[in-house]
Amino acid sequence: KNEVEQSPQNLTAQEGEFITINCSYSVGISALHWLQQHPGGGIVSLFMLSSGKKKHGRLIATINIQEKHSSLHITASHPRDSAVYICAGLTQGGSEKLVFGKGTKLTVNP
Amino acid sequence: GAGVSQSPSNKVTEKGKDVELRCDPISGHTALYWYRQSLGQGLEFLIYFQGNSAPDKSGLPSDRFSAERTGGSVSTLTIQRTQQEDSAVYLCASSSQGLFWETQYFGPGTRLLVL
Numbered sequence: 408k409n410e411v412e413q414s415p416q417n418l419t420a421q422e423g424e425f426i427t428i429n430c431s432y433s434v435g436i437s438a439l440h441w442l443q444q445h446p447g448g449g450i451v452s453l454f455m456l457s458s459g460k461k462k463h464g465r466l467i468a469t470i471n472i473q474e475k476h477s478s479l480h481i482t483a484s485h486p487r488d489s490a491v492y493i494c495a496g497l498t499q500g501g502s503e504k505l506v507f508g509k510g511t512k513l514t515v516n517p
Numbered sequence: 518g519a520g521v522s523q524s525p526s527n528k529v530t531e532k533g534k535d536v537e538l539r540c541d542p543i544s545g546h547t548a549l550y551w552y553r554q555s556l557g558q559g560l561e562f563l564i565y566f567q568g569n570s571a572p573d574k575s576g577l578p579s580d581r582f583s584a585e586r587t588g589g590s591v592s593t594l595t596i597q598r599t600q601q602e603d604s605a606v607y608l609c610a611s612s613s614q615g616l617f618w619e620t621q622y623f624g625p626g627t628r629l630l631v632l
């Protein structure tokens with residue numbers, strides 16, 4: 408069964424702190440999406456990666472294929488980063504589809 | 518340019534009624550995806566279209582759910598004989614070439630409540 412697990416479920420930080428959100432996935436997942444869901448519900452795709460590391464502004468995503476683990480880092484966190492961050496695995500073999508983690512709710516306090 | 522739009526934004530219906538949810542993807546985008554987010558639950562993949570074709574319908578929760586896409590543009594998700602467990606936010610996304618590893622652009626969702 409293709410599975411994606413995220414941790415922590417909830418995370419509270421002070422403005423300026425370095426944030427790490429983790430995602431572990433099972434065999435059968437070939438790549439990962441990181442998504443951001445704003446408090447109003449809108450979803451934005453942040454990264455798609457199958458190897459290595461990607462950076463966009465203060466956001467960095469890494470993936471370790473051998474360990475089947477990905478991390479999303481936020482440097483110099485800001486209250487506007489408060490959102491739910493969702494990891495989604497792309498299944499391989501047969502029909503492709505995305506399998507979602509349950510999300511990490513991040514709250515950054517001023 | 519315009520993003521992905523969905524209508525209606527909210528829908529309240531009675532158990533047993535049929536509902537139709539609409540998605541207008543970004544112009545020129547080949548692929549269109551439907552997802553569901555139930556209260557307190559994570560996102561769930563339902564179906565995707567490459568052009569007008571849906572290669573895999575196994576993600577649809579039951580045979581009461583169907584989806585179609587015409588003209589490579591607008592898509593409709595239909596739920597027949599709605600049940601209370603169908604209450605959720607239904608999200609649509611599109612991407613330019615129909616590859617799952619592309620960036621997907623999400624619509625605002627349709628919040629469905631079945632009474």
